[in-house]
Amino acid sequence: MLAEATPAALPEVMAAARKVRERFRGDAVSLCAIINAKSGRCAEDCRFCSQSVRYETGAPSYPLISEDRILAGAESSADDGAAFFCIVTSGRRATPAELEEICRALQKMRDAGRVRPCASLGTLELKELIQLRESGLSRYHHNIETARSFYESICTTHAFDVRERTVRNVKEAGLQVCCGGILGLGESMAQRIEMAETLRDLQVDSIPLNFLHPIPGTPLAEDAPPLAREEILATVAIFRLINPTTEIRACAGRQEHLQEDQGKLLDAGIDGLLTGDYLTTEGVSPEKDRDLVSRHGLKLGKGPDRKERRTERQRTDDS
Numbered sequence: 001m002l003a004e005a006t007p008a009a010l011p012e013v014m015a016a017a018r019k020v021r022e023r024f025r026g027d028a029v030s031l032c033a034i035i036n037a038k039s040g041r042c043a044e045d046c047r048f049c050s051q052s053v054r055y056e057t058g059a060p061s062y063p064l065i066s067e068d069r070i071l072a073g074a075e076s077s078a079d080d081g082a083a084f085f086c087i088v089t090s091g092r093r094a095t096p097a098e099l100e101e102i103c104r105a106l107q108k109m110r111d112a113g114r115v116r117p118c119a120s121l122g123t124l125e126l127k128e129l130i131q132l133r134e135s136g137l138s139r140y141h142h143n144i145e146t147a148r149s150f151y152e153s154i155c156t157t158h159a160f161d162v163r164e165r166t167v168r169n170v171k172e173a174g175l176q177v178c179c180g181g182i183l184g185l186g187e188s189m190a191q192r193i194e195m196a197e198t199l200r201d202l203q204v205d206s207i208p209l210n211f212l213h214p215i216p217g218t219p220l221a222e223d224a225p226p227l228a229r230e231e232i233l234a235t236v237a238i239f240r241l242i243n244p245t246t247e248i249r250a251c252a253g254r255q256e257h258l259q260e261d262q263g264k265l266l267d268a269g270i271d272g273l274l275t276g277d278y279l280t281t282e283g284v285s286p287e288k289d290r291d292l293v294s295r296h297g298l299k300l301g302k303g304p305d306r307k308e309r310r311t312e313r314q315r316t317d318d319s
Contacts, residue, residue, distance in 0.1 A: 010234055017237035017269035024245045025271040029293045030301030031286065032084035032118065032249065033077035033276045038064045038098070042090045044157045046145070047223075048182060050215040050280045051090045057217035059280045064089065064098050070105045071112075078114035080275065080286035083303045085109070086118035086141055086178075088279060092158070093122030103135035110136025115303050118178060123158075123166045129173035138304075139176035139205065142166045144198065146181050147191035154185050154220075167202055176205040180249070183235055184212035184227040185220060192235050196242040207239060207246055208274065211253030213281060227257055233268045240269025247271055252278045266296045 040061025050059040074085045120141035151160040214221040249272030275289040
């Protein structure tokens with residue numbers, strides 16, 4: 001069983017994962033970037049989150065930023081080579097007023113056509129997700145975070161079913177789904193495999209994998225066991241073997257855990273990187289990520305082309 005693989009088997013597992021990536025995903029690595037559009041004061045109790053009001057972390061807190069700042073972030077990310085740009089808000093869900101503002105920004109991002117618009121706005125209903133799609137949204141991000149069997153260990157203010165239902169709503173709305181989670185919360189390897197299989201069964205389009213970087217003030221800053229490099233690489237490879245055709249993206253925590261060995265994630269099956277800063281922590285610069293991709297003999301995934309922009313606009317006009 002993969003869950004019982006020994007460290008000696010890591011090179012073989014990684015080699016298999018790399019072959020699967022090459023066969024089903026090719027030689028392109030897509031970059032995505034995010035903007036923390038509304039930060040802090042979240043009422044949920046996710047034990048890893050620096051933005052929860054339940055923990056003293058010093059994370060910034062502010063309301064929804066202006067449309068101009070969102071659009072400037074999208075343009076800057078496109079200049080840096082990002083194919084996707086994600087608008088992220090804290091809290092269980094964006095309010096109707098916030099959605100209206102975000103929709104206006106999405107319409108302008110769609111018309112500019114330089115990046116594929118993405119959003120992470122919480123547990124929205126189907127009609128709201130359709131509204132976002134009609135405004136130009138391409139992909140919606142909503143993590144399941146971990147395995148169902150482990151979920152109550154990291155969050156008690158909402159159930160795993162709520163997250164899964166949101167993912168199904170996203171698919172029904174006709175949007176791509178970006179859905180993954182965090183490794184290193186205290187889950188077992190078997191539970192990581194359970195999570196990978198759930199994502200396979202949900203047929204998501206992209207799997208973002210974060211590696212816990214414990215934030216002082218959160219419960220997991222003291223409780224979570226450290227992740228070994230070999231453990232990270234084996235887990236990434238297993239996710240690729242279970243999800244051969246799905247984009248898998250390395251996100252927050254990779255620089256803290258892997259440092260100069262981040263390129264080994266590409267050898268383990270990754271075909272996407274979250275570049276630039278994260279929500280409340282510093283990330284990897286786009287220049288370093290572009291160089292990382294190039295040094296591994298891979299190429300950057302492209303943003304939307306002219307034909308794709310016309311198709312997206314026509315789909316919106318026909319809705």
